[in-house]
Amino acid sequence: MDRTLLPHLAIVLAVHRRGGFAAAAAELGMSASAVSHAVRAVEDHLGQPLFARTTRSVRLTEAGVGFIAMLAPAMGEIADAVDRFGESSGRVGGVLRINAPHVALPLVMTPLVAEMSRRHPELVIEITCDDGLADIVASGHDAGVRLGHTVAQDMVAVRLTPPFQAIMVATPRYLELAGEPRDIEALQQHNCIGFRFVTSGGVYAWDLRDEGGAHVSVEVPGTVRVTDALYARELALADVGIAYIFEPLVRAELREGRLRRLLPRSAFEEPGLFLYFPRRAAQAPKLRAFVDLAREMLEKEASGQPEPR
Structure with missing residues (x-):
């Protein structure tokens, strides 16, 4: 594989995750033309388009769907490896991307995110509000939130709320x-x-x-x-x-x-709300810290203790 394409792969995922070139450029701190150039370089190398572009929308082609399905898990494993390497210093950092429905925000996410921000100031927590049943692996999220009965069986599920x-x-x-x-x-x-x-x-x-x-x-x-x-x-x-x-x-x-x-x-x-994620992501320090806090807060709620401040 042409090694010069490696930096472009994360850009392809960002365009998919953000649903457009301008939004991906804003996330990455790049110009929209630079993002478009990177995507075009990957498409030229693959010999087929990954995105169907119109003046109003950007969506994956059939080839793009298949490519993202293979690329997202691989890039996730790379990110996890970087996170785990930094664990030796006790640092929890990077970006933790969570897909959650709107109702989860006041029910559980707001206190969790507030406390995580206090405990881990080097961590950026990015919440995508989505009431659909998103494929968190393909969309580049580290974890998602759903009602218990809608979590796929191949995912690790951690309870966030009581029933x-x-x-x-x-x-x-x-x-x-x-x-x-x-x-x-x-x-x-x-x-x-x-x-x-x-x-x-x-x-x-x-x-x-x-x-x-x-x-x-x-x-x-x-x-x-x-x-x-x-x-x-x-x-x-x-x-x-x-x-x-x-x-x-x-x-x-x-x-x-x-x-x-x-x-x-x-x-x-x-059944209540659950955090879910792929098994391979379970050891990432940023996700482990979030899971540990979620369990801590759920135990305190069950015992009647006040939430951490």
Whole structure:
């Protein structure tokens, strides 16, 4: 292989990770033309294009998908080797890239990132907010965050939160005007704040428990749909209708009486959020430090101790 191509491979991954040449250039501190030149050099060497470019988008070609699938793990192993070599000095540094859904940010990521920044000032933590089921290896992330049942079996999974419930809530004002639903069937007479998946475009059917405790998926009517569960909370607080949301996200509002919980016996138990990553990445000091802190904070939460400050 032409050794002059080696520096260009990281640039190819950055273009894929950032979804464009300008964004990759900003991350790498290079000009967009230099990034484009590096990608073109790799494409010329391979004899086929890796990216299909238009004036509005940059996407992988079929050849690009295959190349990234092989390149990303190899570059990850190189980065891990560099990190492990620096471990002898006790240094945790570099860039830790984590892919996480929006709901994970207030639930667990904010306190974790804040404490990691205090403990390891040489480490840069980069969070990609993504509600899809991203391939973290292909996208160049060190780890991802998902609900437990969506983590692939070939990944290492570390619990970040206890299990929690997905519940239905509405304001006293909304319930005063619309009445309170007495059973699941009554939801059809209410304004329910729906959720649409960005990646698939499908509308989420609420996971609930019927009177016998069986799992049911319920399609609900409503005048508003969102792609961010945190915004569903805001709409519920604005008296728009009934929101379906993870209970920890509205715990304060329930305690203060700003929201009321509906049909508690129909709430659906979720396994909680997990950090996941490839097994080969487990020994990287930056990821080990993050995992150790996550376990420490989860243990303190379980014991009722205050989080580290």
